[in-house]
Amino acid sequence: MTRVDPGAPLVGRRRLAVPRVAVVGVHGYGAAHILNALALQDRGILELVALVDPAGGPLIRDGVRVPEERLPVRLDSMDDLLGRIPVDIVVIATPLHTHAALAMAALRAGADVLLEKPPVTDLATLALLEGAVAETGGMVQVGFQSLGSHALAELQRAIAAGELGELRAIGASGSWTRPHGYWTRSRWAGRRHLDGERVADGAVANPFAHAVMTSLRIAGWDTPEAIGGIETDLRRVNDIEVDDTSTVLVRPSAVGATRFAGTLTCAFTLAGPVEADPVILVRGTEGEATLSYTTDRLTLSTRAGETPYGRTDLLENLIHARRGDAGLLSPLAATGGFVRVIETVGDAPVRPIGDGHVTWEGEGAERRPVLRDAEGAVRRAVAAERLFSELDGLAWR
Numbered sequence: 001m002t003r004v005d006p007g008a009p010l011v012g013r014r015r016l017a018v019p020r021v022a023v024v025g026v027h028g029y030g031a032a033h034i035l036n037a038l039a040l041q042d043r044g045i046l047e048l049v050a051l052v053d054p055a056g057g058p059l060i061r062d063g064v065r066v067p068e069e070r071l072p073v074r075l076d077s078m079d080d081l082l083g084r085i086p087v088d089i090v091v092i093a094t095p096l097h098t099h100a101a102l103a104m105a106a107l108r109a110g111a112d113v114l115l116e117k118p119p120v121t122d123l124a125t126l127a128l129l130e131g132a133v134a135e136t137g138g139m140v141q142v143g144f145q146s147l148g149s150h151a152l153a154e155l156q157r158a159i160a161a162g163e164l165g166e167l168r169a170i171g172a173s174g175s176w177t178r179p180h181g182y183w184t185r186s187r188w189a190g191r192r193h194l195d196g197e198r199v200a201d202g203a204v205a206n207p208f209a210h211a212v213m214t215s216l217r218i219a220g221w222d223t224p225e226a227i228g229g230i231e232t233d234l235r236r237v238n239d240i241e242v243d244d245t246s247t248v249l250v251r252p253s254a255v256g257a258t259r260f261a262g263t264l265t266c267a268f269t270l271a272g273p274v275e276a277d278p279v280i281l282v283r284g285t286e287g288e289a290t291l292s293y294t295t296d297r298l299t300l301s302t303r304a305g306e307t308p309y310g311r312t313d314l315l316e317n318l319i320h321a322r323r324g325d326a327g328l329l330s331p332l333a334a335t336g337g338f339v340r341v342i343e344t345v346g347d348a349p350v351r352p353i354g355d356g357h358v359t360w361e362g363e364g365a366e367r368r369p370v371l372r373d374a375e376g377a378v379r380r381a382v383a384a385e386r387l388f389s390e391l392d393g394l395a396w397r
Contacts, residue, residue, distance in 0.1 A: 165286030
């Protein structure tokens with residue numbers, strides 16, 4: 001991992017019309033960032049100049065190999081990148097516990113940053129990274145792609161216009177399925193700590209991070225000070241250190257209650273029977289809304305039908321923000337409430353669910369658990385604003 005030298009001299013920032021972009025961490029979701037950067041390059045919006053890839057090997061996204069002839073130079077480390085190639089934006093898609101150090105190195109080298117979610121996993125590290133932003137004058141956009149959703153923007157507009165009345169409850173629900181290979185894909189997967197570093201992986205902090213962050217944006221709880229109480233009920237069916245089946249109740253402080261005075265309920269599982277679209281439910285005194293944040297679809301009870309929307313790409317938004325043409329849609333400064341939640345989750349106990357409640361399907365890396373009544377428990381928890389442990393009739397509660 002790149003080590004940040006706090007005494008290293010700051011490098012001045014450039015605001016080129018066509019910024020030079022590097023992607024650090026190119027496997028997994030990093031390959032999606034590369035494909036996106038190549039598409040923006042084809043439109044003349046940026047120039048992709050380097051990749052940082054110590055592992056090597058082909059780059060594959062959704063089973064399709066990224067053509068080698070379209071790729072720029074590959075380097076072994078962030079230090080190699082910053083010491084050799086002028087770069088204006090660094091996209092960081094590396095293991096969770098490396099985010100802060102790499103982002104601070106990029107900022108001090110004069111680059112702005114698109115940092116994958118979660119940006120960091122505790123408030124102390126967030127403060128360090130925010131300090132680097134203030135010191136360098138750089139920008140950090142966090143990769144919560146759902147915050148670029150036009151469906152979210154329309155929901156926020158409808159709420160502000162009073163179409164749903166006074167908000168009473170917000171609930172995020174998700175039931176996905178993840179095989180054994182998901183938890184063995186890397187050394188840090190499913191870990192709370194690794195090599196002395198805080199990782200805090202898990203269903204709430206990573207796979208369903210967009211659901212948590214988008215719900216907090218709707219609530220207006222962007223800062224740690226907006227959060228009051230946090231209750232957790234974290235479970236696991238896999239042999240991991242973190243949660244894969246979780247409920248979290250978040251309530252506001254007096255500060256947060258000025259924006260939304262109700263409860264945010266999060267209920268997730270990675271041991272569902274099928275891959276279902278996660279949704280955010282918003283209930284008000286005059287109506288309800290359902291936001292599918294992965295597909296940018298919005299249903300309002302005050303209108304007929306479901307409406308599909310597009311979304312603004314966060315890298316393109318960062319480029320416009322550098323020019324002064326737009327504000328950041330997912331700035332680091334607006335993730336304090338999220339980090340407060342996942343810090344609490346990362347420190348809370350995780351209880352195993354007995355094998356008698358789980359059916360295993362498939363073989364090898366594709367072997368996956370199916371937790372009995374997982375989908376129903378998720379729906380019920382959100383509807384009742386309760387933890388799993390508080391649901392009547394749930395066998396594994």
